[in-house]
Amino acid sequence: MTSATDIQAPRSTANPAPARQANSVRRTTSIDVSWPDGTDKPRLFIGRARDLKTPATGGLGEVLGQAEIHARLNGEKKILSISADPAPANLDALVGQRAGGHLRMFLKESMPDLLEKAAPLYLILDDLSGTALVSNISWSMWERSWREERRAAMSDEGYEDMMAGRANVCWGLKEGNSGLKHRRDDDAVSHADAGELRNPEDPKGWHEFPESDGPGFRRARRIEVSRDAATGLLMIDSAFQDAAKTKIGGRVAIHEYILKATANPDTLELLTLEPVPRILPFPECPGAIPNTQRLVGSRISDIRDEVLAQLRGPEGCTHLNDAMRALADVPILAGYL
Secondary structure (H helix, E strand, O other), X not given: XXXXXXXXXXXXXXXXXXXXXXXXXXXXXXEEEXXXXXXXXXXXXXXXXXXXXXXOOOOOOEEEEEEEEEEEEOOOOEEEEEEEEOOOOOHHHXXXXXXXXXXXXXXXXXXXXXXXXXXXXXXXXXXXXXXXXXXXXXXHHHOOOHHHHHHHOOOHHHHHXXXXXXOOOOHHHOOOOHHHOOOOOHHHHOOOEOOOOOEOOEHHHOOOOOOOOOOXXXXXXXXXXXXXXXXXXEEEEEEEEEEEEOOOOOEEEEXXXXXXXXXXXXXXXXXXXXXXXXEOOOOOHHHHHHHHHHHOOOEHHHHXXXXXXXXXXXXXXXXXXXXXXXXXXXXXXXXXX
């Protein structure tokens, strides 16, 4: 019988992104995290988003919308300051909020217009929670001794409590799975090359990324919507990646999924959904994928709520759930076609 330890976690990026299709709309978003003032100082989050329509004749395309945020968060993920362009009237209400599950509910209640319009800005703000949670891994990719030093500073009891608190957070951390039994093999993760997001044959396929010195983290999304010429169905090609910089150059991918989906353009019913795991931390992580078929048949505009209802905790994969939630923006993008 094959055990979990005999199964290898996915470790192959799909980058670079495919060149844009003619007659399509592509939304790209990113949040870059850095520590400009040192490891014990607040993190700087720079988020960017852009919607680009490519005509039937191809070419550079037309920018339909874009947004940018700058935010500083402390070690407890509390938002200390935030600015945005364009800036919603109540943006300052986010100062003092903690970037966690509560923040997403706060955004839904305090900025309903951004959510209803699926504004590019909303997706960046929605991603603050996930990015704040994962981005500290950058230090273990930059300084190989970082994890060992943190572990040495913890008591055995504190370490066991930390691991117990992760149990059943997601499929990969279900009771009995390898993620709770041993430390992730960072040497294996460090060989998960994130690749280059930008396709050299389509340099305008992504917006511009900010640059920074020292360790850094990036969460990047791509959602492209087109119509099938024969059936008229909405065709969705989406990608999600978390990656950290290394001292020797390049980036290490921590999480990466590709999503292929189709939807009825009239009813917005999700007809097919095919998640493809590319880079994940534990061998059991892809086991959550069959559960995603519970979402087929739902309205794609409702997918944020459906993911929460159908794939909570060990029924889903945290990062796959994040990848699927963003598909709620597809109807707005399809409206540009």
